[in-house]
Amino acid sequence: MVKVTIDGIEIEVEEGTTILNAARMIGGNVVPPAMCYYSSLEGSGGNCRTCLVEIAEGSTRDPRPMPKLMVSCSTQVQDGMVVKNKTSQRVHENRGAVTEFLLINHPLDCPVCDQAGECHLQDLSFDHGGAGSRFEEEKRTFEPIDIGNKIKLHMNRCILCYRCVKVAEQLTEKRVHGVLHRGEHAEISTYIQKAVESDFSGNMIDVCPVGALTDRTFRFKSRVWFLKPMNATRECKKCPGHATVWMFGEEIYRVTGRKDAYGEIERLDGKTAWICDDCRFETKDPKQWNIEGPRKINRHSVISQNHYEIPNPLKTNVKKSLK
Amino acid sequence: MIKTVITQQDRPVLSPEKMAEIQGVIQQFPEGKSKSAILRILHIVEREAGGWLSPDTMDMVAEILSIEPIEVYEVATFYTMFNLNPVGKYVLEVCQTGPCMLVGSDQTIEYIEKTLDIKVGETTADGMFTLKTSECLGACGYGPLLKCGIHYHEHLTNDSIDTLLTACRNGEVEKY
Amino acid sequence: MGRKLLLEHIDVPGIETFDVWRKHGGYLSVEKALKNMSPDDVVNEVKNSGLRGRGGAGFPTGMKWSFLAKPEGVPRYLLCNADESEPGTFKDRYLMEKLPHLLIEGMIVSSYALGANLSYIYIRGEYMWILEILEKAIAEAYAKGFLGKNILGSGFDLDLRVAPGGGAYICGEETALIESLEGKRGNPRMKPPFPAVKGLWGCPTVVNNVESLATVVPIINMGADEYVKIGTEKSAGTKLISACGNLVRPGVYEIEMGISVEEFIYGDEWCRGIANNKQIKALIPGGSSVPILPAHLITKLATGEDRLMSYESLSEGGFATGSMLGSGGFIVFDEDQSVVRNTWNFARFYAHESCGQCSPCREGTGWMQRVLHRIVNGQGNMRDIDLLADINKKIEGNTICPLGDAAAWPVAAAIRHFREEFEWYVNHPEEALKRNYGMLKNTPTTV
Numbered sequence: 001m002v003k004v005t006i007d008g009i010e011i012e013v014e015e016g017t018t019i020l021n022a023a024r025m026i027g028g029n030v031v032p033p034a035m036c037y038y039s040s041l042e043g044s045g046g047n048c049r050t051c052l053v054e055i056a057e058g059s060t061r062d063p064r065p066m067p068k069l070m071v072s073c074s075t076q077v078q079d080g081m082v083v084k085n086k087t088s089q090r091v092h093e094n095r096g097a098v099t100e101f102l103l104i105n106h107p108l109d110c111p112v113c114d115q116a117g118e119c120h121l122q123d124l125s126f127d128h129g130g131a132g133s134r135f136e137e138e139k140r141t142f143e144p145i146d147i148g149n150k151i152k153l154h155m156n157r158c159i160l161c162y163r164c165v166k167v168a169e170q171l172t173e174k175r176v177h178g179v180l181h182r183g184e185h186a187e188i189s190t191y192i193q194k195a196v197e198s199d200f201s202g203n204m205i206d207v208c209p210v211g212a213l214t215d216r217t218f219r220f221k222s223r224v225w226f227l228k229p230m231n232a233t234r235e236c237k238k239c240p241g242h243a244t245v246w247m248f249g250e251e252i253y254r255v256t257g258r259k260d261a262y263g264e265i266e267r268l269d270g271k272t273a274w275i276c277d278d279c280r281f282e283t284k285d286p287k288q289w290n291i292e293g294p295r296k297i298n299r300h301s302v303i304s305q306n307h308y309e310i311p312n313p314l315k316t317n318v319k320k321s322l323k
Numbered sequence: 324m325i326k327t328v329i330t331q332q333d334r335p336v337l338s339p340e341k342m343a344e345i346q347g348v349i350q351q352f353p354e355g356k357s358k359s360a361i362l363r364i365l366h367i368v369e370r371e372a373g374g375w376l377s378p379d380t381m382d383m384v385a386e387i388l389s390i391e392p393i394e395v396y397e398v399a400t401f402y403t404m405f406n407l408n409p410v411g412k413y414v415l416e417v418c419q420t421g422p423c424m425l426v427g428s429d430q431t432i433e434y435i436e437k438t439l440d441i442k443v444g445e446t447t448a449d450g451m452f453t454l455k456t457s458e459c460l461g462a463c464g465y466g467p468l469l470k471c472g473i474h475y476h477e478h479l480t481n482d483s484i485d486t487l488l489t490a491c492r493n494g495e496v497e498k499y
Numbered sequence: 500m501g502r503k504l505l506l507e508h509i510d511v512p513g514i515e516t517f518d519v520w521r522k523h524g525g526y527l528s529v530e531k532a533l534k535n536m537s538p539d540d541v542v543n544e545v546k547n548s549g550l551r552g553r554g555g556a557g558f559p560t561g562m563k564w565s566f567l568a569k570p571e572g573v574p575r576y577l578l579c580n581a582d583e584s585e586p587g588t589f590k591d592r593y594l595m596e597k598l599p600h601l602l603i604e605g606m607i608v609s610s611y612a613l614g615a616n617l618s619y620i621y622i623r624g625e626y627m628w629i630l631e632i633l634e635k636a637i638a639e640a641y642a643k644g645f646l647g648k649n650i651l652g653s654g655f656d657l658d659l660r661v662a663p664g665g666g667a668y669i670c671g672e673e674t675a676l677i678e679s680l681e682g683k684r685g686n687p688r689m690k691p692p693f694p695a696v697k698g699l700w701g702c703p704t705v706v707n708n709v710e711s712l713a714t715v716v717p718i719i720n721m722g723a724d725e726y727v728k729i730g731t732e733k734s735a736g737t738k739l740i741s742a743c744g745n746l747v748r749p750g751v752y753e754i755e756m757g758i759s760v761e762e763f764i765y766g767d768e769w770c771r772g773i774a775n776n777k778q779i780k781a782l783i784p785g786g787s788s789v790p791i792l793p794a795h796l797i798t799k800l801a802t803g804e805d806r807l808m809s810y811e812s813l814s815e816g817g818f819a820t821g822s823m824l825g826s827g828g829f830i831v832f833d834e835d836q837s838v839v840r841n842t843w844n845f846a847r848f849y850a851h852e853s854c855g856q857c858s859p860c861r862e863g864t865g866w867m868q869r870v871l872h873r874i875v876n877g878q879g880n881m882r883d884i885d886l887l888a889d890i891n892k893k894i895e896g897n898t899i900c901p902l903g904d905a906a907a908w909p910v911a912a913a914i915r916h917f918r919e920e921f922e923w924y925v926n927h928p929e930e931a932l933k934r935n936y937g938m939l940k941n942t943p944t945t946v
């Protein structure tokens with residue numbers, strides 16, 4: 001075990017833990033934002049640079065400060081390390097800079113974006129964005145495309161976190177999409193029209209921190225804050241059937257995995273409870289789900305402002321259907 | 324708007340010698356590391372396919388290396404030497420980076436544009452020449468210069484450009 | 500005449516062939532190392548020589564070698580970085596094209612020192628004809644028993660291969676080079692782990708520049724004690740400088756470290772002054788990534804002393820009044836050149852070459868490029884100049900690899916030393932468009 005201090009709070013963690021994960025163990029606002037790191041996707045992190053922190057003391061053995069800000073998602077803690085996140089002016093400034101970089105080419109089309117309300121870029125700009133834009137140039141734009149008949153890609157909104165590529169690589173048998181071209185022309189694409197089709201490809205939508213990949217079966221149906229997220233389960237041969245169903249009245253508008261405060265799919269029996277595409281896209285009848293109860297969305301975006309109760313009739317419905 | 328233009332063309336038929344050359348490239352890497360051969364194989368098949376890589380040609384490379392086609396597209400689109408759309412018989416790539424600009428690469432480009440009546444990125448109507456610009460070719464002391472085929476043509480002047488273009492038209496310049 | 504360690508025999512006809520090379524002392528260092536020295540002896544000799552990496556960063560080569568992890572049963576690799584794409588740099592090309600056996604010799608000795616049995620030369624794809632020259636020379640070395648199994652009966656085996664890139668400056672960054680050699684996009688890796696621990700195919704790997712590896716040959720031949728007598732105290736030996744821009748005689752020169760910048764630019768043996776009888780306006784001494792120096796800081800330091808061609812003298816004064824030796828890409832601007840336009844040109848270069856992986860570089864380089872483009876085209880504002888300074892401060896240090904810094908520094912330095920010129924562009928939009936466009940009529944003579 002090693003000791004690390006983050007924003008003045010000391011915690012003991014296992015060796016090899018990253019600063020970000022140590023901060024998440026403490027919780028609250030010492031946790032740096034992370035737009036590209038995703039703990040259950042191997043090799044993720046390092047790209048977005050939003051999780052930068054200041055290392056005021058490297059370790060007990062070598063207490064010198066590190067000259068550069070470090071990415072907390074990929075930097076391991078050392079015994080005696082002293083980290084500054086919200087208490088560092090440098091972090092605040094540079095995270096603001098990263099936010100600005102992520103936004104200069106972003107279309108800022110929240111009013112027509114299905115991710116609005118649960119978008120990590122919205123959260124980030126709320127905390128770190130500037131008042132106006134200093135970017136006077138023309139924005140880079142791409143045509144939205146369908147990748148497969150269930151997933152829509154709005155490349156304009158993409159921040160190139162590489163998470164969806166890692167999902168395809170690590171969760172599906174065959175990856176047909178990836179990052180093409182380079183520099184500011186880099187884009188997520190299949191290159192030629194190819195359908196992304198596999199039992200787990202829908203998880204690309206769940207890991208996308210912004211509105212670049214969205215569920216076509218839910219497109220423009222409703223703003224998420226009008227929906228009531230419910231914890232639900234079902235028997236499924238392909239996946240644990242451990243999901244959140246998003247309801248409007250008695251209808252299920254969409255199905256997602258169960259995400260924690262950091263937008264990551266929860267673990268079940270030590271494994272990430274990714275849901276399969278059948279559960280996500282094909283199972284919209286409330287009778288097919290065992291609805292457990294409302295899900296508290298623990299984020300500062302609008303969805304958590306909602307107040308809701310379990311609709312009773314549904315519960316009985318579910319029980320019946322299970323028999 | 325960034326839009327990837329994609330042209331289709333069937334994969335080239337590789338001669339047994341080319342297939343052997345490709346196998347030789349793969350053997351330069353330890354067992355199980357054949358993906359490392361991808362760049363050199365792309366260079367080889369691009370030549371066989373008339374100077375550019377169509378999706379079908381790239382799929383062929385994926386088959387040769389037993390990898391997914393997207394892995395080839397990802398690589399081919401990253402590296403600027405590969406042409407993803409049809410090109411002329413000769414591709415003239417003029418270096419436009421700082422040191423070359425200091426010695427007149429702007430004028431070189433202008434002169435070629437005027438002489439061939441095309442803009443950078445275009446191909447002449449007879450399909451003979453494609454004009455491209457490139458970033459530093461690593462020959463900065465010998466500019467202005469262009470790359471045509473595998474060779475560099477350095478210290479360009481209007482006269483030497485004319486000579487080169489004529490030689491290309493007469494088929495006296497090695498294409499690749 | 501300055502002392503030549505690398506280019507001594509460059510003018511001998513047929514020097515690119517094994518036999519001629521051998522006749523002029525070729526492969527003696529291999530015999531010496533494999534027969535009389537242990538691998539650690541070679542590492543120590545290189546350490547004692549003070550050799551600093553010639554690829555740009557100037558990291559001590561011997562020290563880098565001693566960091567190489569040596570776990571039991573895991574292969575180690577030596578990779579030669581022949582990606583040479585830093586604007587202004589064309590020395591490695593010259594060396595490989597003319598003296599392929601010098602590089603091969605250096606790679607054999609270095610691979611022996613590191614215990615690598617399979618080594619690669621990663622060469623930029625545009626140098627395809629040099630790849631052919633190298634492969635021909637390698638075949639000769641195999642035929643003569645200097646490569647392959649049990650070299651010179653020493654029990655040391657080495658296979659040497661050449662692999663081409665596909666057009667990407669970023670693949671000169673060592674971890675991007677490794678990714679590229681694995682057949683992937685050239686996206687730099689995060690460090691740690693460093694290549695010395697986890698490099699090519701997850702194995703310990705050393706990446707060295709062409710010139711660094713070639714320099715191992717004279718070091719072993721003459722011994723570190725003799726080598727350190729050449730050059731200055733902190734910059735031992737000789738260095739290849741590729742001089743370009745508005746010079747009477749641009750080209751690749753081997754200099755003894757510590758000759759004066761003035762002598763190098765104006766001396767008869769070297770560049771012979773500024774082309775077309777013009778005055779010098781600015782100098783970028785170490786490749787496009789290093790800070791530009793205005794005329795008054797080129798031949799003299801801020802303190803008034805002579806500036807010398809050495810790591811320490813070129814960086815004297817820090818970023819305020821100094822620059823860096825970098826890769827030795829020596830770019831000279833005459834009085835009629837536009838620093839603003841060149842700064843835009845370089846910004847465009849970096850935006851074009853960014854791999855696009857991390858947001859400050861992907862977005863920031865493109866942004867700077869666009870703002871500079873506006874200024875060059877007479878559509879700039881005064882506040883754009885401060886905006887540029889601010890953007891580059893925010894890229895610097897916040898990226899995965901040093902390309903972000905490399906893109907930021909030239910802009911920062913140009914604004915630092917040539918702010919009036921930027922302001923002139925903003926105030927004279929019409930003239931700005933005309934200036935430096937269609938101006939230089941004669942191309943300078945070259946070696």
Ligand SMILES: Cc1cc2nc3c(=O)[nH]c(=O)nc-3n(C[C@H](O)[C@H](O)[C@H](O)COP(=O)(O)O)c2cc1C
Nearest residue numbers: 552553554580582583584671672673707708711901
């Ligand atoms: C963006 C970038 C481009 C680079 N390009 C080259 C290059 O073309 N050739 C080279 O030798 N080193 C290049 N380097 C430096 C290498 O990363 C590495 O430091 C060098 O190859 C080490 O060799 P050395 O210690 O022998 O100099 C580059 C570094 C960066 C960050």
Ligand code: SF4
Nearest residue numbers: 854856857860898900
């Ligand atoms: S700094 Fe630029 S080139 Fe380097 S990893 Fe980041 S995006 Fe790629």
Ligand code: FES
Nearest residue numbers: 037046048049073
């Ligand atoms: S979350 Fe650490 S860099 Fe993106």
Ligand code: FES
Nearest residue numbers: 418423460462463
């Ligand atoms: S700038 Fe043209 S070759 Fe280097």
